[in-house]
Amino acid sequence: MNFADSEIVGAILTKEGYTLCKECGEADYILINTCAIRDNAEQRIRKRLKELKSLQRQRAWVRIGILGCMAERLKQKLMDEEENVSFIVGPDAYRQLPYMLEHIHDGEKLAETLLSDSETYADIDPVRYDTNGISAYISIMRGCQNYCAYCVVPYTRGRERSRDPQSIVREARELFEKGYREVTLLGQNVNSYRWNVDTESHKAEVGFPQLMEMVATISPLLRVRFATSHPKDLSDELLQVMARHDNICKCIHLPVQSGSERILKLMNRRYTPQWYLDRIDAIRHYLPTCSITTDVIAGFCTETEKDHTETLNMFRRVRYDYAYMFKFSMRPDTYAAKHLQDDVPDDIKTRRLEEIIALQGQIALENNQREIGKEYEVLIEGVSHRSDKQLFGRNSQNKVIVFDRGNLKPGQYAKVRVLRCTAATLIGEVIENR
Numbered sequence: 001m002n003f004a005d006s007e008i009v010g011a012i013l014t015k016e017g018y019t020l021c022k023e024c025g026e027a028d029y030i031l032i033n034t035c036a037i038r039d040n041a042e043q044r045i046r047k048r049l050k051e052l053k054s055l056q057r058q059r060a061w062v063r064i065g066i067l068g069c070m071a072e073r074l075k076q077k078l079m080d081e082e083e084n085v086s087f088i089v090g091p092d093a094y095r096q097l098p099y100m101l102e103h104i105h106d107g108e109k110l111a112e113t114l115l116s117d118s119e120t121y122a123d124i125d126p127v128r129y130d131t132n133g134i135s136a137y138i139s140i141m142r143g144c145q146n147y148c149a150y151c152v153v154p155y156t157r158g159r160e161r162s163r164d165p166q167s168i169v170r171e172a173r174e175l176f177e178k179g180y181r182e183v184t185l186l187g188q189n190v191n192s193y194r195w196n197v198d199t200e201s202h203k204a205e206v207g208f209p210q211l212m213e214m215v216a217t218i219s220p221l222l223r224v225r226f227a228t229s230h231p232k233d234l235s236d237e238l239l240q241v242m243a244r245h246d247n248i249c250k251c252i253h254l255p256v257q258s259g260s261e262r263i264l265k266l267m268n269r270r271y272t273p274q275w276y277l278d279r280i281d282a283i284r285h286y287l288p289t290c291s292i293t294t295d296v297i298a299g300f301c302t303e304t305e306k307d308h309t310e311t312l313n314m315f316r317r318v319r320y321d322y323a324y325m326f327k328f329s330m331r332p333d334t335y336a337a338k339h340l341q342d343d344v345p346d347d348i349k350t351r352r353l354e355e356i357i358a359l360q361g362q363i364a365l366e367n368n369q370r371e372i373g374k375e376y377e378v379l380i381e382g383v384s385h386r387s388d389k390q391l392f393g394r395n396s397q398n399k400v401i402v403f404d405r406g407n408l409k410p411g412q413y414a415k416v417r418v419l420r421c422t423a424a425t426l427i428g429e430v431i432e433n434r
């Protein structure tokens with residue numbers, strides 16, 4: 001999401017004549033887009049600001065701005081604590097940036113952190129940074145109001161709002177015409193996507209399944225992915241749409257957070273382990289080849305060994321293909337900060353996290369071993385980091401496959417048979433290209 005936001009900021013500033021520098025040392029303005037989800041994300045930014053002080057000593061006119069969730073969360077406090085920060089801009093205020101850059105005078109500091117109920121940046125064509133020219137992100141909605149007890153996002157990104165479907169389809173079509181072959185539709189909770197079409201002749205609602213269908217019909221050569229789904233809202237209708245279109249990738253990210261019913265309730269996730277497992281069964285029913293990935297938190301307030309064992313059992317039962325695994329980090333303002341105690345000692349959190357990581361590593365390796373001998377259509381993304389004689393790409397399930405280059409190029413599709421694997425990568429051979 002931050003990556004997509006930086007591309008919007010890039011577009012806003014490019015339009016006003018600013019250009020992107022290759023190195024920090026060449027810049028007149030340094031904008032740092034920040035995350036506030038865990039404390040260590042914020043600590044990294046504090047460290048970066050310290051490192052930038054020596055650069056500022058050589059280039060005294062350089063102005064540093066903090067963008068995104070950390071700016072929103074800390075507002076003025078951040079400027080008071082970090083003397084070398086001149087401006088802070090929250091996630092809904094990026095349109096103010098050109099004005100702000102023009103109006104910061106020596107010694108002055110500016111802040112814009114108002115959240116909006118309607119800003120979606122729908123009319124802005126993001127500048128594509130760091131791109132391979134093949135995959136791009138499209139932000140389809142902003143904000144979240146699920147208020148999971150541990151999560152700062154509802155406070156830093158504001159209320160949910162969806163973007164006009166026509167502007168999303170137009171952006172995806174333009175990307176396809178420029179040679180892109182994969183778009184990922186982004187939102188904190190994409191299943192809450194909703195747009196009312198209300199004209200004189202008809203009234204209708206475009207929900208997420210309909211939006212997916214609209215984007216998928218642009219071309220069978222354009223792959224469509226999405227992130228993230230909240231389990232409580234993952235509908236059968238969406239799974240049916242995914243089953244109907246080969247180019248909608250068969251990969252679902254379904255954050256579980258915990259395997260314990262008690263902890264899920266305390267987290268305000270609004271599903272039980274049984275409900276979650278029923279959703280997993282529905283995915284396997286409609287999409288037998290689908291890969292499933294997740295997020296999990298170790299050591300949430302009051303978590304016992306029994307709760308933790310239930311999380312491990314959830315991992316054994318679902319057999320995720322990939323997981324983002326975190327230690328619980330208490331965030332100010334959240335329900336947990338106001339009403340619960342961060343009472344699992346850090347060494348226990350670490351040990352539990354390590355147990356989850358070890359189990360998941362073993363499951364991922366076993367899952368990959370089962371892929372040996374299977375054939376997949378792979379979208380080639382680039383030259384392998386290990387050897388320039390090899391290319392890498394992904395299958396629909398989002399698994400990376402490496403294979404000999406032959407005369408293939410990034411952006412093409414190839415049919416690849418899996419020969420070997422590690423826990424993270426499949427190694428294959430091309431059997432056909434198109």
Ligand code: 5AD
Pocket residue numbers: 037038150151152255257295296297326327328329330331
């Ligand atoms: N501590 C640890 N992990 C968190 N996440 C969100 N808030 C916290 C927190 N306070 C994780 C969740 C979420 C992912 C994006 O980050 O697993 O799904």
Ligand code: SF4
Pocket residue numbers: 144145146147148151152153154188189230
């Ligand atoms: Fe945070 Fe929960 Fe919203 Fe995800 S759904 S962004 S975890 S509040």
